[in-house]
Ligand SMILES: NC(=O)C1=CN([C@@H]2O[C@H](COP(=O)(O)OP(=O)(O)OC[C@H]3O[C@@H](n4cnc5c(N)ncnc54)[C@H](OP(=O)(O)O)[C@@H]3O)[C@@H](O)[C@H]2O)C=CC1
């Protein structure tokens with residue numbers, strides 16, 4: 001357990017780092033102070049005394065007076081070096097770096113076990129929403145069937161601004177960047193990779209399943225076609241980037257990040273701007289819905305603050321489900337999904353990849369589309385999936401167990 005006065009070595013003084021500084025100043029009850037700040041750019045003007053800043057990670061990691069490292073930088077490779085070195089030196093770590101965590105989760109879990117030093121990362125999934133600790137603790141024994149939600153604030157902000165405020169994709173993305181929601185490399189947001197990284201964390205804490213990010217089928221909002229957007233509007237659906245992980249009857253877990261059409265009565269249709277929404281379905285608690293700000297300085301800093309407070313009472317993730325589950329695996333082969341595919345005269349999906357084709361539409365003016373049911377694995381492996389001119393959007397509904405189909 002940490003002593004009552006926490007001395008923080010903070011890496012990063014950008015959107016979240018500065019947010020944390022302000023939040024700590026306004027939370028005297030925690031008795032946490034930032035002892036030193038590691039940053040990168042020597043030329044950047046700072047709002048705090050220059051003596052507080054350093055450009056060498058060793059100045060923080062070597063300082064025995066700093067008992068907690070808070071890692072809030074936008075460089076996942078450097079973050080990995082900082083976090084692993086801090087843990088090896090017995091310094092508790094709080095991080096918001098979902099890319100770094102998703103890429104090294106198995107190793108970081110093992111390192112925590114070896115060193116006995118905690119690594120907390122509530123801010124890394126859904127920013128202000130307390131999802132990691134709830135999945136880890138509250139749903140400790142109540143069997144989770146699914147987690148499903150909007151877990152990237154920037155893409156939700158962009159989709160909201162395009163639909164509600166008639167902004168272009170570029171204008172909406174620029175606003176998300178200016179407001180501090182987007183990653184430094186916004187491709188991580190719009191290509192769905194940030195949501196994928198967060199889904200890796202949710203899978204570990206909801207189901208005890210540690211997977212590499214590349215194992216999860218991921219489509220972003222960067223390839224949405226005007227026809228898909230018009231289809232959503234005509235049908236009265238909201239268009240959202242939805243991450244989902246669902247236990248299938250055969251015991252495997254189906255998981256994916258997909259642009260999804262959402263019926264107006266669904267909870268996620270009412271999640272706007274940079275808000276995130278996560279729905280859990282479990283055996284006894286039934287359906288629950290978490291809603292809150294999924295990006296931005298203060299919402300993210302509030303989750304870091306909560307982790308700092310948790311460290312003072314000796315909290316660490318036990319990864320209980322990971323220890324309980326020995327045979328759990330991803331089961332894309334056992335899952336299917338209903339999709340809308342829009343395409344051009346030059347590129348078309350292969351109807352043979354679908355277990356059922358529901359509707360086909362062809363117009364030289366509006367473009368072409370088909371709707372149908374396709375196995376999650378078939379979709380992930382379809383040669384046409386990432387061809388230019390192809391746009392895939394999930395129709396309303398969940399990932400589900402594949403049904404046998406006689407195509408005769
Ligand atoms: N913004 C948000 O809403 C959220 C962000 N996150 C995560 O939090 C982290 C920080 O994000 P954010 O604050 O938005 O990013 P910013 O780009 O605003 O800030 C990044 C900070 O990292 C510092 N930095 C970059 N590389 C290094 C390095 N090699 N050594 C030391 N410092 C370095 C920069 O230094 P310098 O000041 O010198 O340029 C800067 O202070 C990221 O991992 C992000 O994914 C998580 C949840 C929400």
Ligand SMILES: N[C@@H](CC=O)C(=O)O
Pocket residue numbers: 124126127151152153154155181182183189194294295296
């Ligand atoms: N870029 C991320 C920031 C928070 O995790 C997002 O938009 O969700």
